[in-house]
């Protein structure tokens with residue numbers, strides 16, 4: 001076993017590209033069957049891409065929104081940041097409304113507002129530098145988290161992950177999938193199981209595709225097979241991402257995460273949440289206060305354009321759920337590891 005991580009092998013995918021005058025987004029609605037980028041020339045196009053899941057994943061939508069602010073700035077004239085902020089605020093509101101659950105969206109917009117409010121005549125350049133800094137910091141955080149999370153994993157482990165938390169959901173390398181990449185690179189992880197993650201199939205379409213790019217051969221399972229897999233003893237950890245981590249450690253993540261945590265605790269499988277500090281929301285005291293996004297029920301009726309449900313059926317499509325902190329064994333951010341998270345541990349680590 002060694003601690004080295006070959007980022008040339010494990011960190012090559014970039015879902016977000018800034019061209020200097022437009023934002024190019026790897027269209028995650030079309031992966032893995034087509035690798036196509038969508039060009040956004042204005043902030044409303046970015047907001048639409050976030051809502052449509054062209055770009056998705058908590059850190060990635062924050063980064064995309066930050067570049068959306070840069071695009072909004074191109075449409076106004078102002079002598080300084082305060083004037084510019086007043087002019088582009090409606091566009092920032094539309095970006096913020098694109099999706100409600102991942103705190104990274106609002107966090108990135110608040111950070112862009114903060115630097116803009118203090119900027120002078122060079123406010124456009126200040127915004128562009130801040131958007132790039134948000135992306136660069138996320139990539140560095142993911143690589144750091146990968147090492148911190150992997151260090152918790154005993155050699156010879158099997159792991160199960162849910163949804164997609166890789167390069168596609170971030171600036172690169174990933175959060176939970178970054179921990180898994182690091183664990184594989186270090187020889188700690190022998191088997192990676194990926195849940196398909198209905199209804200949007202982030203696991204079957206995106207996580208499997210990402211791992212194939214790395215030369216890692218995951219085993220795909222139906223979401224409904226997860227408890228049975230844990231019962232076999234083949235996994236020692238469930239490793240997932242997060243869209244919002246509250247002041248007491250309660251965590252919102254892709255729908256299905258909560259039941260994975262319940263099953264993990266029942267079977268003595270450890271449960272790790274990996275997310276950058278930009279996903280921590282110390283202003284939200286507990287998971288009960290998190291707005292859970294509900295998407296078009298039609299997402300449940302078809303896969304890839306082929307209907308799979310009988311006609312004339314209703315559906316309920318919440319796309320996140322909340323795992324109570326009591327079911328989480330470790331929260332890993334780039335700042336460190338919080339074992340058995342609770343409000344005291346979260347405040348010691350993040351203040352507030």
Ligand SMILES: CSC[C@H]1O[C@H](OP(=O)(O)O)[C@H](O)[C@@H]1O
Pocket residue numbers: 056057058059162163164165166169170175176202240241242243253254255319
């Ligand atoms: C690294 S954050 C990824 C996070 O976002 C996903 O949701 P969505 O695909 O709807 O954006 C899921 O909750 C992942 O854990």
